[in-house]
Amino acid sequence: MYLKKIKLLREKISNSRDYPFSISSIKNLDELNLTKAVTFFVGENGSGKSTLLEGIADKCDFNVAGGGRSNIYDVHASQSALGDYLRLGWMPKIGNGFFLRAESFYQFASHLDQLKQDDPSYNYDRYGGRSLHEQSHGESFLSLFKNRFEGKALYLLDEPEAALSPARQLAFLRVIHDLATKNETQFIIATHSPILLGYPDADIYSFDEHHIDLIDYEMTDHYQITHYFLQNRERMLWELLKEET
Structure with missing residues (x-):
């Protein structure tokens, strides 16, 4: 564990609208305590x-x-x-880590290719040995996770399941398991995936009720909707797709 606390600096806010x-969960944020090696944000x-x-990524200088x-x-x-309005509490503070933003991953891959173009000696060893653009979308994500990620680091991942x-x-x-169980790596992951959310002994913070609450896996909409659909697929589809009279 490295990042222990996230605090909103309310005294710096000039207009709360x-x-x-204007986002309720952010407006109502006071202090968020992180106690697990793996924390999920859902909503x-x-x-x-x-x-x-x-x-958080901004405050980490990622x-x-x-x-x-x-x-x-x-x-x-x-x-x-938001970065200018946050204070992060560390024990100890580290600088190693990575922010994955699924929606701009293409640009990140292009950035690596530009490094190669500028310096032919640059290699892709930390990304599977070749350009991320030469891999499928899913392969490129896993290449990043398996080769770039290592111990004593904080990894902030925004919807890593996208690919x-x-x-x-x-x-x-x-x-995640191989890194987190060595007690050297911390993950904070924003996700919609009921599979990822099932990771054992993780904290799950929900942003859906106008504030940020710690909830159990079975209480997430992701689990409940997926579970209900799998158990009642025909009925749910009939209700969803029936013509209105």
């Missing part, structure tokens, strides 16, 4: 989970377009609106 404080789109994760401290490149509109099939999500759970 401005974004991102509907727009609930604030990605906004908070991006703010590239908020995706990457670590050494990945310097620009993506339009890739900036944090992963169910089988590859299970493979990613093994990557």
Whole structure:
């Protein structure tokens, strides 16, 4: 465990109606304590989970377009609106880590190719030995996870399941397990995946009820909706798709 606490600096907020404080979960945030090696943020789109994760990445000096401290490149509109209003509590503080932003992963892969173009001696050893653009979307994500991720680091992942099939999500759970159980790696993951959320002994914070609450896996919408659908597929589809009279 490295990052222990996330605190909102309310005294710095001049207008609570401005974004991102117009998001209820962010506006009501006081202090969030992290006690597990793996923490999940869940909630509907727009609930604030990605906004908070991006703010943490900004305070860690990770590239908020995706990457670590050494990945310097620009993506339009890739900036944090929240970072300046957060204080992070560490024990101990570390600088090693990575911010995965699924929506700008293409630009991150292009950044690596530009490094290769600028310096032919640059290699892709930390990314599977070849350009991420030469791999399928799912392969490129797993190449990053298996080769770039290592101990004594903080990994902030925004919807890592975006490119992963169910089988590859299970493979990613093994990557998390192998790193987290060595007590050297911490993960904070924003996800919609009921598979990833099933990781044992993780904390799950829900952003859905206008504030941030610690909840059990079985209480997440992701589990309940998926479980109900699998148990009642025909009935649920009939209700969903029936014509209105």
